[in-house]
């Protein structure tokens with residue numbers, strides 16, 4: 285544990301008041317060390333937090349949180365903020381079961397006025413706070429949003445600025461420009477920011493900072509910087525045109541620049557202000573600064589060497605199987621293109637881009653655009669694979685409906701991180717895609733039960749040219765099955781029987797198949813011969829197979845890695861329509877519970893969700909009236 289004599293004096297942000305710059309600098313240094321040490325034992329988002337250490341200290345020194353409202357965009361950079369806002373004693377529980385969330389969360393602290401984890405929401409939320417404040421007549425309270433350069437690629441940020449600029453509300457937006465997203469940032473705005481940073485005024489203030497601080501000492505240097513910065517607001521920037529006063533760029537690691545600038549804008553009450561703050565992702569920790577991803581998200585690591593805990597080599601990840609399979613298809617089909625919204629590594633589109641640089645597109649954090657862009661490509665005869673995490677596709681839903689499905693355009697959705705994802709918790713769970721896609725007319729929706737199935741699904745989608753289609757697959761490693769070199773396409777709307785039995789039928793969609801097979805073993809040992817079927821399709825359903833399961837078994841259980849209103853609901857609907865429930869079939873639908881589950885290991889989350897093998901066993905026994913045995917199975 286690092287020595288932290290200054291940080292130890294800070295229990296809440298008010299303890300940072302009336303402190304001089306030297307003290308604040310020491311707090312910042314110790315806060316950085318504490319953040320590094322904490323994340324070394326928990327893993328998590330490190331680089332972003334290290335880049336905002338000084339900014340966090342300066343904000344809490346200058347403003348009166350929680351009365352002043354501080355909204356962090358994404359929230360993955362908020363670990364230093366958590367340490368300063370009364371959560372230091374639990375900081376080594378970050379992202380663990382029962383521990384602190386890895387993001388800002390309203391239920392966790394009054395210093396987190398707005399929860400986040402999906403990007404680019406902060407300016408909209410902050411404007412809402414500002415308008416409410418004014419309606420309540422509490423004008424003295426300040427509202428600040430901190431948003432990254434990557435998050436600035438999303439439409440929402442501009443929708444919010446457009447609105448804020450016109451409303452002329454007092455609102456402070458801090459653009460935290462570290463010239464990084466998860467991967468190097470993309471897009472014209474990113475180039476625009478880079479031009480601002482290379483401008484003469486920024487280079488001048490950097491020189492001024494260095495020279496003057498040496499000559500005058502920090503307090504005098506701060507006064508000098510303040511004088512300089514007062515005269516520095518530039519006209520004519522994009523932000524000025526949108527109605528913001530633009531200040532910067534300033535060096536976000538220099539408290540002697542940050543503090544006076546923040547003090548000035550705190551007292552400015554003539555409308556919205558944007559401070560362009562230049563920072564470095566991973567700042568102050570050499571292994572992070574040197575890493576290509578600037579330690580965006582890390583496993584547990586050794587603080588001295590920076591070496592991250594390696595996972596034991598296991599089966600290939602679903603993501604890598606997707607990438608490999610798509611590359612194989614694209615070798616012989618030039619119309620295949622791949623799209624990612626700022627997640628090239630996470631989706632495997634980086635691998636596709638290495639092989640086909642002209643056919644891979646990283647559009648930035650812009651899921652809405654990604655979907656409609658794919659629709660345009662499809663309309664022109666290309667075969668776009670939009671590889672988007674289940675949770676982030678939620679943002680592009682109207683585009684899926686309006687631009688893709690209604691026009692029957694053959695966009696292929698490769699939906700990664702389907703189901704529970706573990707440490708990222710509530711906000712990142714891929715719970716809803718089967719429901720929200722399966723309800724759309726004409727959509728084909730599949731779920732892979734293992735990596736060989738995934739390879740077959742990639743192949744299958746190359747053949748669907750008359751409408752949209754999707755397949756979903758979980759985060760992490762596959763099951764270790766052999767992956768065929770030339771995968772056979774699947775017959776649309778056909779499932780498969782994996783094991784034949786007579787009393788109980790388990791109909792699994794996607795990644796719960798292994799648990800279903802374990803449950804079948806257990807039920808078999810209890811004298812209940814059990815059929816296990818892999819549905820493969822949530823839409824269209826394999827009606828023949830499901831009707832047969834309903835006819836020939838006393839109990840039918842559906843199971844899926846998704847919320848209510850998904851696969852089980854579709855099956856129930858179909859069986860009801862066909863009158864297959866009229867004869868007294870004992871049917872149970874096993875889904876994620878109707879709550880937003882907190883983070884934990886994926887296994888523990890499925891355990892809490894009641895979707896592991898023993899839960900299937902108990903469900904079957906309970907359906908058969910063997911309640912005592914069911915209770916024992918769960919014990």
Ligand SMILES: Cc1ncc(C[n+]2csc(CCOP(=O)(O)OP(=O)(O)O)c2C)c(N)n1
Nearest residue numbers: 332401402403432433434435464465466626
């Ligand atoms: C809507 C949405 N899409 C994708 C992501 C995944 N994501 C999390 S952080 C991040 C990069 C954010 O970059 P930036 O805003 O510059 O913050 P930095 O990490 O550089 O501090 C991305 C793409 C997300 N959280 N939300």
Ligand SMILES: CC(=O)[C@@H](O)[C@H](O)COP(=O)(O)O
Nearest residue numbers: 358360401581630701708759
């Ligand atoms: C903050 C954020 O949204 C991402 O960094 C996310 O945590 C990545 O998740 P994976 O680790 O599953 O790619």
Ligand SMILES: [Mg+2]
Nearest residue numbers: 432433434464
């Ligand atoms: Mg960034």
